[in-house]
Amino acid sequence: MRRVRPTVLSLALLALLALFVASPASADDTIKHPGDHPHYSVEVEPHLLLGWGGGWGGGVGLGGRFTIPVVDNGFVSTINNSVGVGFGLDVLWYNGCYYAGGGCTATGFDFPVVMQWNFFVAQRWSVFGEPGLVIYHNAWSCPGGNCPNFGNAETFVEPALFVGGRYHVSDSVALTMRIGFPSFSFGGSFFL
DSSP: OOOOOOHHHHHHHHHHHHHHHHHHHHHOOGGGSTTOSOOOSOEEEEEEEEEOOTTSOOEEEEEEEEEEEEETTOSOTTSSEEEEEEEEEEEEEEEEESGGGSOEEEEEEEEEEEEEEEEEOSSSEEEEEEEEEEEEEEEEEOGGGOOTTSOSEEEEEEEEEEEEEEEESSSSEEEEEEEOSSEEEEEEEEEO
16 A cells, blocks of 8 residues: 655645745845844654545644754855754544445554755745655554455655745744645744
């Protein structure tokens, strides 16, 4: 059971996110000031998840990320950007999957390892892209223990791409949203 990446969906949501932050960015030239962003040793991000994918239908979950900054002035020295390495754990619970006539339940554990490239586009707004890898471990249960053509668990590694944005409440706290496959997350970022 392999997942198909919704690359088109991710790109469309990135475009939508760019339009969403374009309005504040036009009135604020923060992006033109390299280094004019919060400085921190680690970003801690607990979040809630809405999941989709595979044959499981919709799911809900909890997760968290830790991002360690590695380059304060990013890859483009003329704009306000930074680069970090992120690690995380997401747990998603699915009810009513499509296999074996429905009624299956599944639990997915996702372990992302990503490069987070941040762009500080306005005083209170930043956006980011996260290419990397995700280790997936999924376990499921079918009615009567009869899951057709596969066992009760699988573990695999796939490339990943997440995009997101933050509204910075202060230099140490932000509201963060992220979209990728197989989930959308919303939570808080704490810059320590």
